[in-house]
Amino acid sequence: MFTRTSPSTGPGSPEVTGFYEKDTGSVMYVAACPETKKAALIDIVMDFDPEAGRTRLDSAQEVLDFVKAQGLDVVWVLDTHPHADHMMASAWLKEQTGAPNAIGEKVAEIADLWRDYYNMPDAFDAKRDFDRLFADGDTFTFGNVEARVMLSPGHTLGSITYVMGDAAFVHDTFMHVDVGTSRADFPGGTTQDLWNSLQAILALPDDTRLFVGHDYPPVKDREDPAWEATVAEHRANNPHLAGKSEAEFRKLRADRDKTLPLPDRMLHALQVNLRGGRLEPLECDGNFYFKIPANKF
């Protein structure tokens, strides 16, 4: 797997290693306190083969192998939002590491939307499937790194950004600085919310390292995936934002979203991710079955 490490810039600044999961173009992160070796995992993927309906944990295992090789102690299993393009390994990682798993508290409102799409009135209980549901402004620590939660909706209504020292995990708000921004057309998403979230992130200190959730190379002149740029770099060079008004951005974003197909895994993934990545409930033959609505999208 393609990986890259962004070094700590001093006490309270995490060392960040990104892992590129190429099937879905997702970037998974390990943020570690270099002094204490305490670490947080962010947006780790559970692999899924849509043709066979089969899940695998190869990517998540690769991240755990890295954690072990580095002598890190995982104390948080974090997600930024219930992802539409991939399944999340949160439940499995919680089991493997013993660390609490967490996501934003508005996952409950996202579940309300999807309960209707799936016609599963009793499905999804965020309080059961996550140990911690973060509100805007909540804080937590790992080692000497202080983390703060910023609500950053737009892509979904309940996405959160984790600001950890001079690093921020901005998920599907920004794309890499040579690409632009993320889509805002999923249920609960709006271009207005996304604009406000992007501006709030750009108000972080100039040298804040922003780590994005996805990349889909080849892009322009580069072959390798990329995911890190500073606030100052995005402000100066992000093609969706530099020199753009709110109205220009919202039109550009909405026009582009109309051209994008839905992610091929979306209907499979949401029903699993809204359960923290658990393949449950099992039917009487011991298997989990997906429920896919016809003609709703």
Ligand SMILES: [Fe+2]
């Ligand atoms: Fe997403």
